[in-house]
Amino acid sequence: MTEVKADHRPLVAAHRREKMRARLVEAALAVIAAKGIEGTVIEDVIAGAGVSRGTFYNHFTDIPELMRVVRDALIDESLVLSLAAVADVSDPAEACAKGLRIALSISASFPLLAQFSARIGLNMARRGNLVAVLLPPILLRGMQQGRFCTMPVHLAVDCLAGTVIVAQQYQAEGLALDMTELIAAALRMLAVDPAEANRLAALPVEEVHPPEGGLISRSVPRCPESGHASLSLQTK
């Protein structure tokens, strides 16, 4: 009997490809943080990643595609942090209320996240990120328990995402936003009773800090003089 040796080469190649992609995303993030979304050009990204132009085009069609991937990576990190923080909340309505508040607090502290949503934030729930994967279970549970009314789950996801985008629009433009009012509106949209929506929307949440090594933390450029994180909001 001949022993069949597993061919690991395709796996190794896939892994290498994934690593290079992540390296380009990280390089892009550094450039975006320094030069803004509009100012990011391919030359800076490949210089930052230390790769050739050809390598870039092996992974991305153009800068807009890379931007979408960076945005999705930021959204995913924010979403996972927010949902992890409400993982032990058994009521789906309370989980939505607190999860929304945490997600909006994160984007309030990390302007690039809000800016991304404000500029290329549509399609948020449908492309390459975890929104359409991680939100439906909570929404479906809420519908089954009669906490939310029954509606097409993808529409509920999109309406919630739409609420987040509206909020991030305010944040990106530096406008005042009553987060409690917005969260209450989102809960009412899911058919939570108005008084109950107000109560849930006002519940306090624990502060959530994106991990130091994560993409969100690195989206804020360090200011060399003060040593503090800073980012001038470009609202135009």
Next chain:
Amino acid sequence: MTEVKADHRPLVAAHRREKMRARLVEAALAVIAAKGIEGTVIEDVIAGAGVSRGTFYNHFTDIPELMRVVRDALIDESLVLSLAAVADVSDPAEACAKGLRIALSISASFPLLAQFSARIGLNMARRGNLVAVLLPPILLRGMQQGRFCTMPVHLAVDCLAGTVIVAQQYQAEGLALDMTELIAAALRMLAVDPAEANRLAALPVEEVHPPEGGLISRSVPRCPESGHASLSLQTK
């Protein structure tokens, strides 16, 4: 006594300026309809309007600014048509339900409107168009009559606009959309009771046809062979 003669020259200059601006917007619309939003360049717009590059820059900073002006002009026409159609509806909740359905029917028939919202549709309620002017009176009336709950009116406007953008996103991508479900969700957001929201969302509306000479009608290119309006949706 000397008769003071009114100096009409500033008024005449302003009128001329407005006419030139409108001419550039119309030329842009024709180019966009023929070449798509991405394919529109300044050379085609000035050729279409029969003006110099300098004249263009007297009125607009760049193509993106022109795009925002074209979008706002389309939104305004759609909004005015929708609200005119529900002008004799006394219940603000019913007016919202029917107005939303009419606006979404218009954008369903005129793909460029949906495409615009899908691509540069954020900020819809805050810049240079009539959304933030025409919606607040209806929403405030609904709040005063206890038909809607009290909430900051600009937030209610933005949440409604967000719903429209979600819907137009579906339309621009050619995805199926349950309009009744979406309208019901928007009404619930305003705190209309779920059963009542379903009833109102299902109400039929009269068909509204954008006027022949208007911008919306002209946003659809004529197909020379069939004589029918046609537009290939570019969903990427």
